[in-house]
Amino acid sequence: MTATAPREEQLWSRCAGCASLLYRKRLRRNLDVCPECGAHSRLAAPERLRQLVDEGSLCLLPDSLPEADPIGFVDVLPYPHRLTAARAATGLTEAVVCATATIGGHPAVLAVMDFRFLGGSLGCAVGELITLAAERALDDHTPLILVTASGGARMQEGALSLMQMATVSQAIAGLREAGLLTVSVLTDPTYGGVAASFATNTDLVLAESGTRMGFAGPRVIRQVTGRALPDGFQTAEFLLRHGQVDMVVQRRSLRGRLVALLAATRADRPARPPVPRQESAPRREPPAGDGPDVVRSADGPDPLGERSAVRAGAADLAAPDPWDTVRTARHPGRPTTLDYLDSVFDGFVELHGDRLGGDCPAVVGGVARLDGRHVMVIGHQKGHTTAELVAHNFGMASPAGHRKALRLMRLAARLGLPVVTLVDTPGADPGVSAEEQGQAAAIAENILTLTVLPTPVLAVITGEGGSGGALALAVADRVLMLQHAVYSVISPEGCAAILWPDRSAAPQAARALRLTAPDLRRLGVVDEIVPEPATAAHEDPTETARRLRAALLANLLPLLDVPPATLVRRRRQRFRRFGSARVGARAGAR
Numbered sequence: 155m156t157a158t159a160p161r162e163e164q165l166w167s168r169c170a171g172c173a174s175l176l177y178r179k180r181l182r183r184n185l186d187v188c189p190e191c192g193a194h195s196r197l198a199a200p201e202r203l204r205q206l207v208d209e210g211s212l213c214l215l216p217d218s219l220p221e222a223d224p225i226g227f228v229d230v231l232p233y234p235h236r237l238t239a240a241r242a243a244t245g246l247t248e249a250v251v252c253a254t255a256t257i258g259g260h261p262a263v264l265a266v267m268d269f270r271f272l273g274g275s276l277g278c279a280v281g282e283l284i285t286l287a288a289e290r291a292l293d294d295h296t297p298l299i300l301v302t303a304s305g306g307a308r309m310q311e312g313a314l315s316l317m318q319m320a321t322v323s324q325a326i327a328g329l330r331e332a333g334l335l336t337v338s339v340l341t342d343p344t345y346g347g348v349a350a351s352f353a354t355n356t357d358l359v360l361a362e363s364g365t366r367m368g369f370a371g372p373r374v375i376r377q378v379t380g381r382a383l384p385d386g387f388q389t390a391e392f393l394l395r396h397g398q399v400d401m402v403v404q405r406r407s408l409r410g411r412l413v414a415l416l417a418a419t420r421a422d423r424p425a426r427p428p429v430p431r432q433e434s435a436p437r438r439e440p441p442a443g444d445g446p447d448v449v450r451s452a453d454g455p456d457p458l459g460e461r462s463a464v465r466a467g468a469a470d471l472a473a474p475d476p477w478d479t480v481r482t483a484r485h486p487g488r489p490t491t492l493d494y495l496d497s498v499f500d501g502f503v504e505l506h507g508d509r510l511g512g513d514c515p516a517v518v519g520g521v522a523r524l525d526g527r528h529v530m531v532i533g534h535q536k537g538h539t540t541a542e543l544v545a546h547n548f549g550m551a552s553p554a555g556h557r558k559a560l561r562l563m564r565l566a567a568r569l570g571l572p573v574v575t576l577v578d579t580p581g582a583d584p585g586v587s588a589e590e591q592g593q594a595a596a597i598a599e600n601i602l603t604l605t606v607l608p609t610p611v612l613a614v615i616t617g618e619g620g621s622g623g624a625l626a627l628a629v630a631d632r633v634l635m636l637q638h639a640v641y642s643v644i645s646p647e648g649c650a651a652i653l654w655p656d657r658s659a660a661p662q663a664a665r666a667l668r669l670t671a672p673d674l675r676r677l678g679v680v681d682e683i684v685p686e687p688a689t690a691a692h693e694d695p696t697e698t699a700r701r702l703r704a705a706l707l708a709n710l711l712p713l714l715d716v717p718p719a720t721l722v723r724r725r726r727q728r729f730r731r732f733g734s735a736r737v738g739a740r741a742g743a744r
């Protein structure tokens with residue numbers, strides 16, 4: 155029962171719920187809900203818009219953006235071939251359709267995702283289009299309604315797709331500040347980077363009946379935990395029971411619910427002048443800080459990272475194979491956050507707990523001094539031995555860990571302390587209880603909060619920067635990366651399992667994902683590479699700590715004198731520039 159049934163079957167559809175053979179026109183009249191069993195089939199974005207908005211009110215927003223294949227991704231097919239095929243199959247330009255319209259007479263801006271287009275994946279163009287829609291809502295002083303359907307971030311665009319979680323979240327933050335309602339309507343399925351950002355950090359979250367939503371997919375959770383999943387796991391009813399959505403709505407009631415919510419939020423509100431739009435980011439924003447870099451590539455692109463490697467004093471001038479870098483980044487001897495708290499900082503006082511019922515051992519944080527200045531340090535903690543790794547859940551934060559980090563970030567802002575984060579995680583905890591406790595929303599709220607936190611934020615990728623779990627601590631004014639760390643939208647093994655015939659292609663995936671420090675420096679995801687002593691940090695932790703300390707000071711000191719409003723504005727520009735147009739310009743310039 156999909157919109158892409160073969161031609162000869164278009165008169166009839168078979169229900170995925172009860173297997174009834176249904177006359178398509180009858181099904182369409184019933185909003186693509188099975189009249190026999192009530193199963194809600196997936197809707198194409200244009201049909202969804204038709205069902206939700208007032209007739210004749212729809213005005214599509216422009217969706218033409220420069221072509222972008224920002225990391226030149228190839229698996230068994232080059233990424234542009236997949237894009238072309240998706241366009242031909244759907245008639246859409248991208249995996250989201252944005253529009254202005256009225257709903258029950260109330261004006262709104264809508265962004266509706268379409269799962270048929272590369273699994274509704276969030277890439278630079280999708281992030282840019284939704285951000286533009288949010289900016290339009292801010293300009294027009296109208297609510298924003300997001301209808302989500304996505305498997306997650308688009309791995310063919312590497313870490314740049316991860317950045318879109320921050321870009322869209324900060325646009326949502328802008329609407330929050332302006333007192334404008336944001337609503338997300340979860341539809342089946344909504345997972346990964348979309349679930350862990352704008353699908354759950356809106357004011358209201360509605361789940362259409364039949365939706366499944368979560369941070370980690372059921373297959374991954376089953377693989378990691380080796381256990382069967384509870385009945386109804388991640389369904390709309392599960393989400394409601396665990397406090398993660400405001401309501402579960404049948405499709406036939408969805409429009410009416412939106413009308414009621416839009417009406418309620420407009421009531422008694424005095425007309426407010428439109429909020430001035432944020433200044434748009436220049437294409438090449440100079441670094442926020444003016445401090446000397448330990449290693450800063452010259453202005454031009456540095457495609458092979460050679461200059462960085464030379465300045466880093468690395469013995470091998472040839473770039474190592476990215477798969478070797480992945481293994482170095484995961485080396486059990488690599489210094490952990492607690493090691494750095496001992497060697498780089500002084501007087502660390504650990505603070506525990508999320509104040510909601512948990513204290514996650516995978517995240518450590520507290521106040522410390524850096525060269526005599528007080529800072530809030532928050533980082534993922536792994537360990538060197540198996541017992542340590544198990545005790546700290548391998549550095550995979552639970553929702554309680556993300557909420558502890560959030561509490562410490564907010565506390566730092568209130569106390570006027572800069573925040574230093576140390577990122578070293580394979581990813582957020584993919585477990586049943588993590589999903590029950592709202593892993594996606596916990597990550598989403600951290601990302602949003604960091605985009606507007608009124609205090610300096612400095613992030614360092616020290617080991618593994620694994621997807622949304624890493625980004626939850628890495629939206630910062632300056633992002634540093636140790637030379638042999640990696641930062642990626644998905645693990646090479648996970649990427650290989652999805653895009654290659656099997657997981658043994660992880661080394662190829664590692665190369666395709668552009669997850670090394672020189673690659674990310676070139677893409678602008680990382681501002682500076684902190685060189686490691688030969689051959690890597692685990693061989694000489696003392697020297698590594700000395701270099702990290704110097705890099706932290708050089709980057710932090712210039713931020714301390716910047717007024718908070720200026721800091722936040724520059725941080726927003728930093729993440730805003732990852733939009734498709736800019737990335738397209740970068741790709742074109744290569």
Ligand SMILES: [Zn+2]
Nearest residue numbers: 169172188191
């Ligand atoms: Zn049915």
